[in-house]
Amino acid sequence: NAGVTQTPKFQVLKTGQSMTLQCAQDMNHEYMSWYRQDPGMGLRLIHYSVGAGITDQGEVPNGYNVSRSTTEDFPLRLLSAAPSQTSVYFCASTYKDGPNEQFFGPGTRLTVL
Amino acid sequence: DQQVKQNSPSLSVQEGRISILNCDYTNSMFDYFLWYKKYPAEGPTFLISISSIKDKNEDGRFTVFLNKSAKHLSLHIVPSQPGDSAVYFCTPSTGGGNKLTFGTGTQLKVEL
Numbered sequence: 531n532a533g534v535t536q537t538p539k540f541q542v543l544k545t546g547q548s549m550t551l552q553c554a555q556d557m558n559h560e561y562m563s564w565y566r567q568d569p570g571m572g573l574r575l576i577h578y579s580v581g582a583g584i585t586d587q588g589e590v591p592n593g594y595n596v597s598r599s600t601t602e603d604f605p606l607r608l609l610s611a612a613p614s615q616t617s618v619y620f621c622a623s624t625y626k627d628g629p630n631e632q633f634f635g636p637g638t639r640l641t642v643l
Numbered sequence: 644d645q646q647v648k649q650n651s652p653s654l655s656v657q658e659g660r661i662s663i664l665n666c667d668y669t670n671s672m673f674d675y676f677l678w679y680k681k682y683p684a685e686g687p688t689f690l691i692s693i694s695s696i697k698d699k700n701e702d703g704r705f706t707v708f709l710n711k712s713a714k715h716l717s718l719h720i721v722p723s724q725p726g727d728s729a730v731y732f733c734t735p736s737t738g739g740g741n742k743l744t745f746g747t748g749t750q751l752k753v754e755l
Contacts, residue, residue, distance in 0.1 A: 573732070
């Protein structure tokens with residue numbers, strides 16, 4: 531079991547560029563989510579999904595898109611990167627029906643210049 | 644409006660002593676409370692949890708206490724070990740652990 535994997539580990543973008551952060555899990559979890567962590571703060575929920583074809587917004591969704599075409603994958607898209615999106619991004623997964631703990635990936639450190 | 648407050652950004656304890664990490668929350672809809680531990684350059688890992696219908700949960704060296712009337716949560720680690728040095732996040736949730744709300748974290752340092 532690889533658990534939750536994220537690629538890339540590091541990325542530098544210029545303002546206005548687009549990119550996709552990849553997230554995959556091999557635990558057959560229905561629920562997947564994306565968080566961002568900024569210095570001195572806890573993680574904040576960006577988007578989440580309770581199953582293939584179903585996504586919803588979290589606390590800080592602006593500037594990000596997601597889709598869920600398979601159970602395993604949950605990519606996060608930045609359509610036009612801004613310096614305010616410089617952060618560390620974590621993907622997580624768990625079973626849909628709680629109570630359950632979420633399993634987190636190792637994170638992607640993104641810098642937008 | 645911070646729903647979850649961890650008022651101690653850092654805590655230093657000696658090896659073998661008790662570490663007590665505190666957390667206060669405001670949202671009465673939280674129904675499941677989790678603690679996550681995070682090492683630098685890694686994702687958070689689950690440590691221990693407690694349901695809103697309980698007031699204590701114990702797992703080895705870790706015990707979580709919940710006081711619903713005071714909206715207060717605490718994590719006790721005893722005895723503390725150097726490997727416990729990490730950032731600890733108090734993470735209440737709605738929906739049984741799905742939509743997590745993270746506190747700002749407490750950096751625990753266990754010294755020899």
